[in-house]
Amino acid sequence: MLLRAAGGDVSTVKDELLSNQTERWQAVGMLKHIFSFVDFPWELKKHAIDFLLCITDGNIARNYNDKDTDCSIYMPNLYAALQAITMVIMYTPDTVLRKNTFEALKRVLADIPTSQRFEIFQALITNSTSSPMTALLLDLVRNDLYKEGFQRTATGKDKEKQENKAAPLWVARSLEMVELVFRPPQGGPPSFPEHGDAVLAALNLYRFILMTESAGKTNYTGVLSKKNLEKAFNEWLLPLRTLVTGIMAENKDDHDPLVMDTVCSLNPIELVLYRCIELVEEKLKHPT
Known part of the structure; x- marks a missing residue:
């Protein structure tokens, strides 16, 4: 099908891919060779991204739903x-291409059923070697939580029915995304300044979950349970506070430009961190 598109039959191929999810997934999988091969010119990658945007544009057909169909064979x-x-x-020098590629990333993720999307997010974050990219992925997780989880379960006027609604399974596991940053597989708290972007995004995600569950008087993620509150406080937030305050205290009188940049980058992290600590301390007084 991609060969037909390369031969000029783009419109027909686009229509077919827009109307057939599995063929669209197969096409996306084939495009990975263009995106990953470092010696291919950026112009070729630009055309591939443009094609990807075309086949994920508008009201695309989705043949699968989360309950009835196993589409795991397409996920690798x-x-x-x-x-x-x-x-x-991460590597393109072209800001327009970077923007379009990020849009393509969001569209491809949105085309994946929610149950599999969690696994994809988890794998991408676990294997990410870039703190800014990890931060972008965590922001997408937060957006998905709002659209696919919290917003969906908050609809409806019947209070009793609303309380009995079950959130998607991956919403219940969303705290695992936060832990991937706060307690990385290699152990210990994350290091600074190289993981600053990811830490700030993880703090914002945790704060979002905590505040949303509190406001909605729900606990889909388990974030408000005493066990999880104590875990977050003792294993995530306090070690992070010790690390951040230690770095800032150690370098407060150092006027080296690089050191000053590091300290400045910690300011927003410190702000959100202390807000998270305040929220957890308050919730520990009345755990769910």
Whole structure:
């Protein structure tokens, strides 16, 4: 199908891919070779991204739903393609291409059923070697939580029915995304300044979950349970506070430009961190 598109039959191929989800996934999987091969020119990658935007544009058909169909056989290829797309975002010198590629990343992720999307997000974050990219992915997780989880379960006027609604399974596991940053697989709290972007995004995600669950008087994620509040406080937030305050105290009188940049980058992290600590301390007084 991609060969037909390369031969000029773009409109027909686009219509077919827009109307057939599995063929669209296969096409995305094939494009990964263009995105990941470092010796391919950026112009070729630009055309591939433009094509990807075309086949994910508008009201595309989705043949699968989360309950009835196992589409896991397509996920390894989609994951590899998404990982290759993140490489374009990180390394392209063209700001327009970077913006379009990020839009393509969001569209491909949105085309994946929510149950599989969690696994994809988790794999991308776990294997990310770029703190800014990890931060972007965590922001997308937060947006998904709002659109796919909290917003969906908050609809409806019947209070009793609303309380009995079940959130998607991946919403209940969303705290795992936060832990990937605060307690990385290699152990210990994250290091600074190289992981600053990811830490700030993880703090914002945790604060969002905590405040949203509190405001809605829900606990889909388990964030308000005493066990999880104590875990967040003792294993995530306090070690992070010790690390951040230690770095700032150690370098407060150092006027080296690089050191000053590091200290300045910690200011927003410190602000959100202390807000999270305040929220957790308050919730620990009345855990769910």
